Amino acid sequence: QSALTQPASVSGSPGQSITISCTGTSSDVGGYYYVSWYQQYPGTAPKLMIYEVTNRPSGISNRFSGSKSGNTASLTISGLQAEDEADYYCSAYRSMSTYVFGTGTRVTVL
C-alpha cells in the first residue's frame, strides 16, 4: 500500500503563502472527497486542520485552506507565521474503506 506523495520540505518567509501538494491516485485522492490535512509538532500528536478537502474544524485559522484537482490535493497556508513551522501530513480515504497517509512535509518559516 503506497503512501501519498508530498514534498519533503517547503519554506517561506513570514507573511508569505505556501502550498503543499499531496499526490495520490484515482483510488484515493482522486476518487473521494475525503482528504484531510494534519499538523504535527515534534513529540506531539497530529492535529486535524482540514477535512473533506476544504473544510476547517472549529478553531482552525482561515489562513489554512485546502483544494483538490484530479489526483492531487493541496494545502495552502497564507500569511505564514512562525507558529506554522511544523510537519504536515495529508490523508485520504481509499477504496475498500481503508485510509492512507502522505509522506509528510516539513514547513520551515525563514
Place this chain on the structure above:
Amino acid sequence: QITLKESGPTLVKPTQTLTLTCTGSGFSISSSGVGVGWIRQPPGKALEWLAVIYWDDNKRYSPSLRNRLTITKDTSKNQVVLTMTNMDPVDTATYFCAHRPTYTSTFDMWGQGTMVTVSS
C-alpha cells in the same frame, strides 16, 4: 470533550505479540457512525494507518499488515484493542489511536500516542 489514551507495553521482544488498548471518553464507540482507528509513526518517519473499527463492528486493515493485525472493541469499557503479531524491530514506533467522527471519514481527535520499542 473527546479524549483518547493509549496504553500498553513500552518494550516487546522480536516475535512477540503486541497488545495496545485505546480508552476513549467524551464519546461512545457504540454510537452510530463512530469509529476508532490506529496509526503509527516510526521515529523520524511518516504516519502509517493501521486499522479502524466502527460502531457496528465493521473492521478494516492496512493491506500490507492485515495478516498481523486484529482490532476489537469493548463497548462496556469504551475501549478499542489492537493486537499485532510477530513483532520486529522495524515495528518500533509511536502508536496513536484516533476518533473517527460520525459526520465524515477523517480522524478528528487523537490520543497522545504510546512509544513501543521492539528489541531483544
